[in-house]
Amino acid sequence: MTKTEAAEQVRAARIRSGLTWAEIATRVDKPLVWTTAALLGQHPVPGDTAATVGELLGLDEAVVEALQLQPTRTPDPAAAQDPTVYRFHEALAVYGPALKELIHEEFGDGIMSAINFKVDVARRADPDGDRVVVTFDGKFLDYRW
Amino acid sequence: MTKTEAAEQVRAARIRSGLTWAEIATRVDKPLVWTTAALLGQHPVPGDTAATVGELLGLDEAVVEALQLQPTRTPDPAAAQDPTVYRFHEALAVYGPALKELIHEEFGDGIMSAINFKVDVARRADPDGDRVVVTFDGKFLDYRW
Amino acid sequence: MTKTEAAEQVRAARIRSGLTWAEIATRVDKPLVWTTAALLGQHPVPGDTAATVGELLGLDEAVVEALQLQPTRTPDPAAAQDPTVYRFHEALAVYGPALKELIHEEFGDGIMSAINFKVDVARRADPDGDRVVVTFDGKFLDYRW
Amino acid sequence: MTKTEAAEQVRAARIRSGLTWAEIATRVDKPLVWTTAALLGQHPVPGDTAATVGELLGLDEAVVEALQLQPTRTPDPAAAQDPTVYRFHEALAVYGPALKELIHEEFGDGIMSAINFKVDVARRADPDGDRVVVTFDGKFLDYRW
Amino acid sequence: MTKTEAAEQVRAARIRSGLTWAEIATRVDKPLVWTTAALLGQHPVPGDTAATVGELLGLDEAVVEALQLQPTRTPDPAAAQDPTVYRFHEALAVYGPALKELIHEEFGDGIMSAINFKVDVARRADPDGDRVVVTFDGKFLDYRW
Amino acid sequence: MTKTEAAEQVRAARIRSGLTWAEIATRVDKPLVWTTAALLGQHPVPGDTAATVGELLGLDEAVVEALQLQPTRTPDPAAAQDPTVYRFHEALAVYGPALKELIHEEFGDGIMSAINFKVDVARRADPDGDRVVVTFDGKFLDYRW
Amino acid sequence: MTKTEAAEQVRAARIRSGLTWAEIATRVDKPLVWTTAALLGQHPVPGDTAATVGELLGLDEAVVEALQLQPTRTPDPAAAQDPTVYRFHEALAVYGPALKELIHEEFGDGIMSAINFKVDVARRADPDGDRVVVTFDGKFLDYRW
Amino acid sequence: MTKTEAAEQVRAARIRSGLTWAEIATRVDKPLVWTTAALLGQHPVPGDTAATVGELLGLDEAVVEALQLQPTRTPDPAAAQDPTVYRFHEALAVYGPALKELIHEEFGDGIMSAINFKVDVARRADPDGDRVVVTFDGKFLDYRW
Amino acid sequence: MTKTEAAEQVRAARIRSGLTWAEIATRVDKPLVWTTAALLGQHPVPGDTAATVGELLGLDEAVVEALQLQPTRTPDPAAAQDPTVYRFHEALAVYGPALKELIHEEFGDGIMSAINFKVDVARRADPDGDRVVVTFDGKFLDYRW
Amino acid sequence: MTKTEAAEQVRAARIRSGLTWAEIATRVDKPLVWTTAALLGQHPVPGDTAATVGELLGLDEAVVEALQLQPTRTPDPAAAQDPTVYRFHEALAVYGPALKELIHEEFGDGIMSAINFKVDVARRADPDGDRVVVTFDGKFLDYRW
Structure with missing residues (x-):
């Protein structure tokens, strides 16, 4: 299986x-x-x-x-176009270059790890309609030779 | 220009x-x-x-x-492969289906808006290495005919 | 199933x-x-x-x-080339940039929601041949930080 | 030029x-x-x-x-991913197969012409937020050998 | 089935x-x-x-x-590379822009319908080798708002 | 040049x-x-x-x-989506497999040459609207080892 | 079958x-x-x-x-990346434009037929290691209207 | 330059x-x-x-x-669709798997080198029309760990 | 099987x-x-x-x-996006052009064979965290006509 | 610049x-x-x-x-098909899944970092022809929530 x-x-x-x-x-x-x-x-x-x-x-x-098996983590391009998932990709298309600038400004040359990493999703009440709050939290890794 | x-x-x-x-x-x-x-x-x-x-x-x-001009917001597929930006896409490939399940569980059928939306990036000190914390915060929109 | x-x-x-x-x-x-x-x-x-x-x-x-299950809404690229469906995509290729200009002119920076949204199809009699009339009707969402 | x-x-x-x-x-x-x-x-x-x-x-x-020149009407795939335009494509991904079913039910085998065709965009006031209303109106063409 | x-x-x-x-x-x-x-x-x-x-x-x-069912007419990209079919696509790559010029010159802005349309294939004897003659015959539709 | x-x-x-x-x-x-x-x-x-x-x-x-120079004949995929040209490709998507069957039935295994080939476009008067008639005429080449 | x-x-x-x-x-x-x-x-x-x-x-x-059936000859893009097959495609990427120049120089505007065509593979002994020799042999077809 | x-x-x-x-x-x-x-x-x-x-x-x-500079040898996908070049790719699509079988039958597991390699093009007179003869000649390399 | x-x-x-x-x-x-x-x-x-x-x-x-059968070695593009495998491709995207420069500087025009080739993976202890060490070792092949 | x-x-x-x-x-x-x-x-x-x-x-x-500027590291897909660079990608296509198995066997679930990473290229003399030796050396990162 x-x-x-x-x-x-x-x-x-x-x-x-x-x-x-x-x-x-x-x-x-x-x-x-x-x-x-x-x-x-x-x-x-x-x-x-x-x-x-x-x-x-x-x-x-x-x-x-x-x-319990070790996964091969292959993305599903079709699922990425489901509207609920697509909005995250759209937000990255719009704000990704800005996030890159700000990560380098704050941390220097490097990345947010997606391996030493956690993500959470929460509901935040708001009178104009409740909000989905998703937090990406990854260790900074600097380019280090 | x-x-x-x-x-x-x-x-x-x-x-x-x-x-x-x-x-x-x-x-x-x-x-x-x-x-x-x-x-x-x-x-x-x-x-x-x-x-x-x-x-x-x-x-x-x-x-x-x-x-001041109105933009056309076209994604740059090459820039999405820059390692600093790619890690976000990789995280979505791994966790996107889970986020979808949990948004539907908490809010019902709908999406996190990427328009009524804000995003923030912050540094969180950590003894094992400081962390990049990125928060996506969008209004929930339910499928409403 | x-x-x-x-x-x-x-x-x-x-x-x-x-x-x-x-x-x-x-x-x-x-x-x-x-x-x-x-x-x-x-x-x-x-x-x-x-x-x-x-x-x-x-x-x-x-x-x-x-x-009754929650769907994952994945598009079918092959079906989009069926002639009956393709004509809608062709119309968007020809008129999409104009619609974008006019939405921004009337409403400002933002989008027509595809979630708070309804669509209808009707027949309109016409002496030169009856017409297919399809109406897209979505709430305007402005980019709001 | x-x-x-x-x-x-x-x-x-x-x-x-x-x-x-x-x-x-x-x-x-x-x-x-x-x-x-x-x-x-x-x-x-x-x-x-x-x-x-x-x-x-x-x-x-x-x-x-x-x-005044005759155009070659080539689509711009990047512009189709601008959020204001993308929502139309997303709506077609979700509702396109249903529109096809209903066009065939009402008219038989054929298409809505995108050539003998007009499109309009309007604002409709709504207490829950004004709405973008876009109407596609094309002559029905039946498959006729 | x-x-x-x-x-x-x-x-x-x-x-x-x-x-x-x-x-x-x-x-x-x-x-x-x-x-x-x-x-x-x-x-x-x-x-x-x-x-x-x-x-x-x-x-x-x-x-x-x-x-007897209504078809969804989805193209098969692999079949388009079969040599017998590919030659038609190659001919369109070479002569398509010229056909477009000449249709506009003769008829004005518009298209040959592929719906109000018929196609025939015939053999024409030729001393240098018989020929395949394929005729596309579609109603002209002008862009008419 | x-x-x-x-x-x-x-x-x-x-x-x-x-x-x-x-x-x-x-x-x-x-x-x-x-x-x-x-x-x-x-x-x-x-x-x-x-x-x-x-x-x-x-x-x-x-x-x-x-x-007078020898051309390199490279297709332009964007131009193939111009509606006037696209209808030819759509007709091939719908009728290409049938044309292949009939060429093999009449001639055996082989192709219509796109090199020893000519194409013509003409107008045919029709009370229901004049028609675009395009004729592809290529030498049959059989698979011959 | x-x-x-x-x-x-x-x-x-x-x-x-x-x-x-x-x-x-x-x-x-x-x-x-x-x-x-x-x-x-x-x-x-x-x-x-x-x-x-x-x-x-x-x-x-x-x-x-x-x-005995008539085949539809559809290429297998994955198989084209098998190293034994890929080397032929690589050789065409490197030498294809030169072959085109030389075919036109020797024969004029036209092609080597892939239909009136044969191919052979042979071993040629060589003290530095035996060689694979593959010969493509096709009738020249000139562009002839 | x-x-x-x-x-x-x-x-x-x-x-x-x-x-x-x-x-x-x-x-x-x-x-x-x-x-x-x-x-x-x-x-x-x-x-x-x-x-x-x-x-x-x-x-x-x-x-x-x-x-005299060292080249980066990048293929030109558009040029590969020029009819004179395409016929070689088509021949490989049709005969590539057979060539692979025969190389392995004659030489064992390995490839024809595209580096220790030469190619020639010649004209061969033929009463049914002269022929283009292209010879690929590469050293056999066996998979050797 | x-x-x-x-x-x-x-x-x-x-x-x-x-x-x-x-x-x-x-x-x-x-x-x-x-x-x-x-x-x-x-x-x-x-x-x-x-x-x-x-x-x-x-x-x-x-x-x-x-x-024991002879394989057809077809790559799996989805598997190449598994994070453990992707890091190798990312490293090649970043360092591939540099490796090319240095191979040509040291050896002249040619390649590292992927056929007369071996690869090893090892663990190297490091106080800052153990390291994965992967060694590619292939015979140099010079372009030789 | x-x-x-x-x-x-x-x-x-x-x-x-x-x-x-x-x-x-x-x-x-x-x-x-x-x-x-x-x-x-x-x-x-x-x-x-x-x-x-x-x-x-x-x-x-x-x-x-x-x-001195911070780069955006975008891959060049054309350059990846240069034969000298392609052999590395081919080696990963053939051996990538095996490397993944062995990294997990030795280290558990995780990756070789491409950021905390170095690579070297060297020549190794060999009587059968000198060899290109490329060493990838990256810190192991385990999936750690």
Whole structure:
């Protein structure tokens, strides 16, 4: 069973179970986005975490095993055009060069790591309509020969 | 003069002036990322702000006028592969589907607006190496017929 | 069952049933284009609406469930070249820059929302041949930091 | 002088003149979107109309001549990703297959012409925020051997 | 059954039957290219024609039904590189701009319709080697607002 | 001077001269489409023909020389999306596989040559609207080892 | 059975049989590259040749029939990057423009036919390491209107 | 001066000089295809050869120097669609997999080198029309760890 | 069974077996990267090596046979965007032109062979964090006609 | 002056100066590949290093200033197909998945950094022909939330 097939089974089982991603993350005591991404196949899931999820969602053993495998993280260009995801790419198209300028101004030549990295999503109440707040938080790595 | 040409003049004049983007933003009393993006051509700059920047950086009147024009916001695919910018796209490739799941779980069917939207970049001290923290903050828009 | 598979079942069942899309929309008391798009997988269908459609078209329970799922809205580049659909894209290639100019002239810097949005299609009688009239109607969103 | 170069001159002269596209359209007594598109190079402009525009905007004779040339209508893929234009393409990605179904249901096998065609854009007041209303209106052409 | 699957069954059944496309076209009393294209899935086939073809070729009822469906006409980019098909595309690359000039010279601004359109293929004897003669015949449509 | 630059000069000079492509073809006693294509850079023009055209249109000697050069025939993908040209490509997408079947049925395995080839465009009067008739005429070449 | 499926069966059966492509070509008395290409699906195989190959390799009747079908010759872009095949494309990238110059110098405006064409591959002993010698041999076709 | 600019100057000067590529190759005593490719910028030309060519064609010293530079050999995808060049790519699409099979059959796992490599083009008289014969000749390199 | 299917079976069997790639390489007495690449389908595996691996991992005979086949080495563009693999491509984007300059400076015009080639990966301890050291080692091949 | 323009000036000046990249690296006391890449525009060059290079190569002050700017590191897809550079990409296509397996086996889930990274190129004498040895050396970064 591939990790993609396992992710499909997780998606279906989660809907059947009525559990939210947030409830699953609480049960396995892991960060919310990490948990969701990992169960969708983007991270190897530790054995005990996979076992707990397997029980929660009533997954087959093959799914529990597949969750633990090392992923190959290949992007899905079609999914990047889903409107909910596309807005992030559009924001990067508009603000990416400005972010690059400001990272170099503050830190010098280098990058925000996407490996030593975490991301969170939250709701912020606002009288003009609540807001989605997504925080990218990565270690700065300078070009160092 | 196109906005792209104006942006090149702004880049060069800023380096000659020795001013940081942060100092320019303070002088025009606008948010940091907005100011940087606008001067790089991604937003029409109000007349008085453009005039202030023109004085600060010693820009020609043609540049000051170009800054005020309505932009066409076309992405630059080559720039998206610069390592500092690419890490954001890679993070979206890995975590985008999870963000989509969680936005729908929290808000229902809809998107984070990239128009009623702001973004900030900050430094967070960390004993293991300081971190780049980028916050996307957009109004939730639900699919509403 | 994926939403794509469900859409295929809806298409086939509708033809077998002899019902038009317009009749189905009337029965579920929803707008015409919304109903058609939703049954083709582009919107989550509310439970009672899905149940009504299931009865009308004699769909399996798995199809009725799939209709209610949150979609990932990925475009189909091949379908965009079907002549009936392509003419819309060609019209945008020819008139898109003019529409952009006029939206900015009337509303300022911003966009027509494609989320707070509705679309309708109608027939207009014309002695030189009847006409297809398609109306896009979206809330204006201004770039607001 | 190419039509693209002429369009750039028209854009700059219009801003200098302070005239709106709507005012220009009124002066030459042509539809609004047609006038804007034609002056941006998408239609050959009749000689007298071109002359009137030349006077209104103070254009060189070479520009006035270029406006009258037959265009080659080549799309600009980068401009299609400008957010104001992209929302139309996104709407077609989501609703295009439904529009195709409904055109065939109402008219049979065929297309909405993009040649015997007009498009209009209007503002519709709405207490929840004014709306952009764009109407595509094309003659139905049936597949006829 | 999709129209693509039906086309595969038609191709196989035709070879087994020993009938030529020309013989089939004669039997159903339709133009040659139309008949071939329609049986390959590019046009909805009228019910009686589909029934006649079903008898001629011994097709299943499901195939006969699929032939009558409205097609989505999506191009196959790989097939366009088959040498027999590619030569037409190459000829358009070489002569397309000239054809455009001459259509505008003769008819004004507009197009040859590909919908109100027919195409024929014939053999012309020639002492230096027989020739393939393909005729495209479409109604002229002028840009008419 | 490249052949592309020469073609631009020919286009401009022809409009200034008021001559049609048909009149030029008559003067140089060559087929219409060949003449147009050759002057647009797709064929090397014989020296005397180039000289005649140079006189007719008042071209510089450098243009006359460039017309005689051997071309590299590179397609222009953007021009292929001009609506007048695109309809030919769309017709090939719809009818190309049928043409391939019928060429093989009539001639066996092989192609219509695009080199030993001519193409013509004509107007055919029709009470329902005049028609554009384009004829491709190429020698059949069989796969012969 | 498609020709691609038939080719896969031929590949597997050939390895099981222990026969070389050269031995098969000898048995059917056809040129080596033609035989190999034809059995991989690029040429219709004459009935008696197909039958002989079927016996030699123990192929099912369905494979023998599929070998005789007219192919659609669609290139496989992934296979073109296999290093053994890629070197030919690289050589054309480096030497293609020179070959074009020399063909025109020797023959005038035209092409080497890829239809009235044969290709051979041979080993040439060389003290510095044996060499692969591939000969393309096609009829010259001049642009002839 | 880049090697591309130098190549353009060589092309023009050669035509003015009336010399054939074959005559130039004879004068510098180098193989024909090598000479042509090198003067078009695909090989560094030895100093004395470059000087001889410079005298023959009356080239500026800057051109003579540019001919001696190390090239970056980047393919030109548009030029690959010129019909004279395209036929070679088409032949590889049709026969490439067969050539790969036969190289492995004769030599084992490995490639024909495109570096230790030469190519020649010749005319072969044929009563059915003379033929273009192109020979690729490269050292076999086996995969050797 | 294709080599891709065999590779999937090897991956799964290796995880079940608990053996590392390094242990497998030791058992078959082959270099580490060669062994891993070959079992993933990139090299034909000698019969005795394939048999040993089959025993070690409990593979079916069909897998053992597939490992011995000649591969077609087609790249997987999606896998190239996996972050672990992408960093190598990014390094080549940044340093590739410099490597080219230095190879030509040291060796003259030519290439590092990727066929007469080996690659190794090692861990180097470092107080600031251990390092991945990958060595590419290929025979220099000079352009030699 | 852009960094690309500066790089062109460095390339030309270095050839005129007769200095090797290795000699320049020695003079500025920096690693060889770093120096070459930085002077080709891939790294900001420290002020004193830029000044020394400016003197060595006789560069204009504008070039010396451009060398110090922060680069945007955009890949050049055409240059990646130069044979000397392509062999590295080919090696990654063949061995990349194996390197990924072995990095994970040795280090766990993570990547070789391309930022905290150095690369070297060397010549290794070999009786069968000297070899190019390129070493990639990057810090291992584990996925750490």
